Amino acid sequence: MATIRTANAHWEGPLIGGQGKVSLDSSKIGTFDVDWPSRAEKANGKTSPEELIAAAHSTCYSMALSHGLAQAGTPPEAVDTKADVTFQPGEGITGIHLTVRAQVPGLSAEDFETAAQEAKSNCPVSKALAGTKITLDAALS
Numbered sequence: 001m002a003t004i005r006t007a008n009a010h011w012e013g014p015l016i017g018g019q020g021k022v023s024l025d026s027s028k029i030g031t032f033d034v035d036w037p038s039r040a041e042k043a044n045g046k047t048s049p050e051e052l053i054a055a056a057h058s059t060c061y062s063m064a065l066s067h068g069l070a071q072a073g074t075p076p077e078a079v080d081t082k083a084d085v086t087f088q089p090g091e092g093i094t095g096i097h098l099t100v101r102a103q104v105p106g107l108s109a110e111d112f113e114t115a116a117q118e119a120k121s122n123c124p125v126s127k128a129l130a131g132t133k134i135t136l137d138a139a140l141s
Contacts, residue, residue: 004026005026005027006025006026007022007023007024007025007026007052008022008023008025009021009022009023009034011034015036016036017036018035018036019033019034019035020033020034020035021033021034022034022052032046032047033045033046033047034046034047034048034049039087040087040089048087050085050086050087050093051085053083053085053093053096053125053129054083054084054085054096055083056125057083057085057096057098057123057125057126057129058081058082058083058098059081060123060124060125060126061081061083061098061100061119061120061123061125061126062080062081062100063123064119064122064123064124064126065079065081065102065115065116065119065123066079068115068118068119068122069102069104069107069115072115074104074105074106074107074111075104076102076103076104077103077104077105078102078103078141079100079101080100080101080102080141081098081099081100082098082099082100083096083097083098084096084097084099093132094132094133095132095133095134095135096129096132096133096134096135097134097135097136097137098120098134098135098136098137098138099136099137099138100116100136100137100138100139101139101140101141102138102140102141103140103141104140107140109139109140112138112139112140113138116136116138117136117138120134120136
């Protein structure tokens, strides 16, 4: 059965000098402020589309890797993934770098690297972002 998750954005004013809010409506966990400086300069307590993409990608990737490892008979004890999304004003999102560290008893570094690469290819968010260069640094911890 398909699921639908909803977020809403409200923006006021021009891009430069304007401001907005994004709400996570499905989970109802919050509404967050956004503006151009938080996207192109420093966050200053506000979020950006790139940070929201990073949150989605790191979560989806961790879930995909965990599932793949478990399906192969080597379930992880822990998976920690960081996603760095690079935004270049005038160009857009120029890359995503995933860094994953995992505790997987009994798994070789080589087999972990293979599983990590497969998760990068098969994670639904990675697939949705296929037009962006995605790099990976994967290691057992």
